[in-house]
Amino acid sequence: xxxxxxxxxxxxxxxxxxxxxxxxxxxxxxxxxxxxxxxxxxxxxxxxxxxxxxxxxxxxxxxxxxxxxxxxxxxxxxxxxxxxxxxxxxxxxxxxxxxxxxxxxxxxxxxxxxxxxxxxxxxxxxxxxxxxxxxxxxxxxxxxxxxxxxxxxxxxxxxxxxxxxxxxxxxxxxxxxxxxxxxxxxxxxxxxxxxxxxxxxxxxxxxxxxxxxxxxxxxxxxxxxxxxxxxxxxxxxxxxxxxxxxxxxxxxxxxxxxxxxxxxxxxxxxxxxxxxxxxxxxxxxxxxxxxxxxxxxxxxxxxxxxxxxxxxxxxxxxxxxxxxxxxxxxxxxxxxxxxxxxxxxxxxxxxxxxxxxxxxxxxxxxxxxxxxxxxxxxxxxxxxxxxxxxxxxxxxxxxxx
Numbered sequence: 001x002x003x004x005x006x007x008x009x010x011x012x013x014x015x016x017x018x019x020x021x022x023x024x025x026x027x028x029x030x031x032x033x034x035x036x037x038x039x040x041x042x043x044x045x046x047x048x049x050x051x052x053x054x055x056x057x058x059x060x061x062x063x064x065x066x067x068x069x070x071x072x073x074x075x076x077x078x079x080x081x082x083x084x085x086x087x088x089x090x091x092x093x094x095x096x097x098x099x100x101x102x103x104x105x106x107x108x109x110x111x112x113x114x115x116x117x118x119x120x121x122x123x124x125x126x127x128x129x130x131x132x133x134x135x136x137x138x139x140x141x142x143x144x145x146x147x148x149x150x151x152x153x154x155x156x157x158x159x160x161x162x163x164x165x166x167x168x169x170x171x172x173x174x175x176x177x178x179x180x181x182x183x184x185x186x187x188x189x190x191x192x193x194x195x196x197x198x199x200x201x202x203x204x205x206x207x208x209x210x211x212x213x214x215x216x217x218x219x220x221x222x223x224x225x226x227x228x229x230x231x232x233x234x235x236x237x238x239x240x241x242x243x244x245x246x247x248x249x250x251x252x253x254x255x256x257x258x259x260x261x262x263x264x265x266x267x268x269x270x271x272x273x274x275x276x277x278x279x280x281x282x283x284x285x286x287x288x289x290x291x292x293x294x295x296x297x298x299x300x301x302x303x304x305x306x307x308x309x310x311x312x313x314x315x316x317x318x319x320x321x322x323x324x325x326x327x328x329x330x331x332x333x334x335x336x337x338x339x340x341x342x343x344x345x346x347x348x349x350x351x352x353x354x355x356x357x358x359x360x361x362x363x364x365x366x367x368x369x370x371x372x373x374x375x376x377x378x379x380x381x382x383x384x385x386x387x388x389x390x391x392x393x394x395x396x397x398x399x400x401x
Contacts (some may be wrong), residue, residue, distance in 0.1 A: 030111025033058040035119040044401045045129035047094040049233045058108040059364045096126045129387025129400045130360040133372045136397040144391035147382040150189030156196045158183045161298035163317040170384040186226045196301045197224035197236045213296045232267030235287040237263035245287045273326045275301035275313045296331040307345025309363040314340035335367035352378035
């Protein structure tokens with residue numbers, strides 16, 4: 001076994017040496033190229049974006065490694081080093097450790113030739129997204145109420161507004177035709193299918209990656225506030241304790257909730273959990289039969305997130321309750337003077353609310369206020385490939401990476 005391990009190690013080292021020899025000393029065909037100009041690095045969440053001005057026909061290699069002092073010659077001896085070949089600006093180096101400084105340099109070659117002189121070595125330190133926010137172009141003065149992380153990203157809002165952005169972007173959005181003028185409150189994605197719900201029992205859906213939308217049969221006239229999918233079933237919840245379900249996302253039928261409280265949010269992780277006014281929490285294993293759970297709060301709960309091994313529910317006046325299983329809940333100290341409207345968890349937890357409030361958390365229990373740079377009411381937040389997107393009143397779109 002030890003011999004096998006050594007052979008594997010030698011093979012890996014040989015592969016790196018071969019790549020390095022080609023990078024610095026070269027192959028037998030083409031020529032070295034000049035280093036690119038205007039090289040810059042920008043830290044993100046577990047990633048660094050490298051930009052540069054290059055020449056057509058040149059194959060650029062980006063060398064990177066933890067620490068400082070990187071060169072194309074020392075690269076092979078640095079633990080954790082890597083190289084991105086055939087790099088095109090902007091190039092994203094992902095899978096990096098937050099809080100660790102990394103160094104970057106670039107050289108070029110043509111037609112498989114040796115690497116030319118390297119650019120100056122630059123450094124950047126990846127860090128969690130959520131602390132710094134940038135405002136994009138506001139969208140059509142709509143109040144944006146729902147956001148879905150898919151390909152593409154989709155936002156929904158008042159007046160039947162729907163917007164999309166390519167998965168490679170997430171900051172610039174294009175208006176779509178929804179087929180309704182009803183206010184839309186939430187949207188989810190399942191594969192290439194999107195479903196949005198809203199006022200007066202409105203349900204609209206797309207089965208072609210958000211390109212075209214059509215109305216669906218909801219089975220209710222009550223306002224629907226949120227929708228989730230799990231175990232082959234779509235579940236939407238709304239005012240007056242309304243719950244409707246569907247196995248195909250096209251035709252919904254009512255289910256009995258056992259409450260008349262307005263239900264504000266629903267999510268799924270091994271079971272469905274719905275939260276609402278007065279601290280109401282309901283659970284269901286199938287979306288059809290629902291059981292009340294003790295929330296240990298009377299606050300209106302409006303946001304649900306999954307992360308850190310917890311169901312996390314938040315609401316008015318910073319109310320926070322958590323559960324490891326969706327059925328047993330513990331009241332936690334308020335996260336702050338904020339009426340929370342939406343929350344998500346990716347590399348960390350992000351909660352948004354009234355007055356531009358944004359809070360982040362590393363464990364779902366302790367939350368820290370961040371500066372959003374906006375006073376708009378933030379009504380939805382979603383993770384993105386680069387970090388997070390938050391949206392709200394006045395069509396505001398904020399991004400953090």
